[in-house]
Amino acid sequence: MMVKSELEKFGLHPLTVELGMAEVERELSAEEKKLLNERFVRLGFELIDDKKTRLIESIKTAVVELIRNPNYLPKMTFSEYLSEKFHHDYSALSKLFSEVQGMTIEQYVIIQKIERVKELLVYDELSLSEIAFQLNYSSVSYLSKQFKKVTGLTPTHFKQVKENKRIPLDKL
Known part of the structure; x- marks a missing residue:
């Protein structure tokens, strides 16, 4: 608005x-x-006008939208989705993203997923199993390992601490 x-x-x-x-x-x-x-x-916004930067921002937006949409299409990988959405070969998108962002699309997806897990843990409305299912993790164990690798805490410990350890989207 x-x-x-x-x-x-x-x-x-x-x-x-x-x-x-x-x-x-x-x-x-x-x-x-x-x-x-x-x-x-x-106002804390930025005007982006070059084609590469717009594409990168569009990729980031698409990733965030997919992670926040509980009806994410589980039969399609992020790479397939992004290739189809942006009509580019995934390896080209990945290379450009890495050059500009200093991280891979996969790393960005993981960071976004973990931020969503943090949010859902703070809201305390879903079990860890439900969160894993909603975010298309293969198991609670895999989600927990990835969560600990990124945050240094287990999801259970994070939930107990109840501190807001989330990173705003614009800081990622």
């Missing part, structure tokens, strides 16, 4: 505004982009 409001204040009428992306009706001049970026930076 904030992005849409700022675009409208700027005299632009956004065609779409989604997580990580806004489409406007016309091409912006370099000066308009600069002014708009200054407004967004003050």
Whole structure:
């Protein structure tokens, strides 16, 4: 809503505004982009205009959407989904992502999944088995091992501590 409001204040009428992306009706001049970026930076956002960075942000958004959607298609891997969604060979997407982000897509997926596990543990509405199933882990044991590797804590210990150890999405 904030992005849409700022675009409208700027005299632009956004065609779409989604997580990580806004489409406007016309091409912006370099000066308009600069002014708009200054407004967004003050609000904690960033204007991304180059093709590679937009693709990387789109990949990150797609990963987050898949992890947050409990109806994730279990018959399709992340790599197959991303290749199909972005009409690029997965190895090319992976190489670009690694170059720009300094981590693989797989590492990013793991980080996002663990952040979702933390969130679900804090909410305390699902058992660890249900969380593992929802996030398509092969077993609770595998989820626990991955959780400990990333956080240094077991899910049970994390749940007992009840401290908010989550990392905001924009910091990942």
